[in-house]
Amino acid sequence: MMNYKGGVGKTTLSANIAADIADRGNKVLLIDLDPQANLTLSFVSIEDWKNLDRQERTIKHWYDQYLDYEHNTSLRELAITPSRVNAKIKQNGNGGRLDMICSHLELVEVDMELSSKLGGHTDRAIRKNYFNVLSRLRFKLDEIKGEYDVVLIDCPPNFNLITQNAIVASDCYIVPAKTDYLSTLGINTLLKHVDTLTKKYNQHLNVKQHRDIPPISPQILGIVFTMVSYHGGVPISAQREYISQIERSGLPYFNNSLRENKTLFASAPEAGIPVVMNHGNTQQEQIRRETQALVDEVLAAIKE
Structure with missing residues (x-):
């Protein structure tokens, strides 16, 4: 889930899509990569979040391990099962579950520190370091993704290394966008950057030690229009123009x-x-039905 523009309803969309998919009987993992941690705090109380910080069970601490020791523990050790939303899911008896890996306000500093890992004294070292940094999340997610039906990653509103980690690890992505000039302006640029990243990363698979690793091919599932205002059952005229x-x-x-x-x-x-x-x-019922209809579309697009 990503867009260069902040304030487009990305967190709200991520929370509702993930919860509804889990409520339908699926195992869902949410990964919050946005340093603002709004998605984390949509499911976890501030006190519980502070406890996770003390226990070093956030995605920031996971990246710290790589920065300090060149290795990461399993993502499984970070995943929590938020109690309030899962109690609601359990009422349906469908067997669904929503797990989460929480973000941290200092994740933005990790992004800057990761860039220091990209250098090297030779071309070979530079290629190796680039591949290792970009593949952190992909390889560790591969270890556990068989335990989930859907993994949804909420990205920060930029194209820094944390976001690139998410793209490399993903099969597809959704772009939330408000129906206004600034929110829709950068979508084509975002898609071009994803394409450039994909080609650059896959070039690193041509060397002998990486030839057994499958190439990545993240596909855009679609744009979701958010914060839409309706009049007479249709979006207001100013928003209809951007949709058009x-x-x-x-x-x-x-x-x-x-x-x-x-x-x-x-x-x-x-x-x-x-x-x-x-x-x-x-x-509220209207919003619930509309969101469920959106999830129907998302799941259908994933299956395609």
Whole structure:
């Protein structure tokens, strides 16, 4: 889940998609790579998060191991099962579960430190270091992804090394976008950067020691329009224009979107249960149905 632009509803979208997929009886792993840690705090209380920090069980501490000792423990040791959302999932009796690997506010410093690992005195050393840094998450995720039906990674709003780690580790990606000029402006650039990264990374697989490693091919599943305001059952005219621009561009997008509702979405993190899992008044039921319809589209796109 990524976009260069922050404030596009990426965290809200990640939380609701992951929770609904788990609620349908799937094992889901959420990985929060955004230093703002908003996704983490959508499921985990601040006190529990502080405890995880003291126990060194965040993704920041996992990268610290590599920076300090050139190795990482299993991601399995970082995964937690947030109690409030999983109690709700358990009520359905479908056997689903949502696990999470939490972020840390100092992850932004890790991103800068990782760049220091890219150098080398020879071309061979530079190639080796590039491959090792970019492959950290991929190889460790390969060890545990058989335990999950879906792994969803929430990326920071940039294209730094942490985001590149996520792309290398992913089969596909979703781009959340508000229907405004700034949010849609950089989407083509983002796709070009993903393509460039893919080609550069795969070139490193041509050397003898890496020939048994399959190439990566992350595909865009689609753009999800977020914070959409409706009038008369359709998006307001200003937003329709940006939706039309995406349609004309030929980029893939999802027919269902995330409706604007600051009241419902803003209060959900404190409860630790995303909006899509709660029944309520007519407005809340409408958002729940629309989000579930979006998840239907996402799952169908993944299967393709």
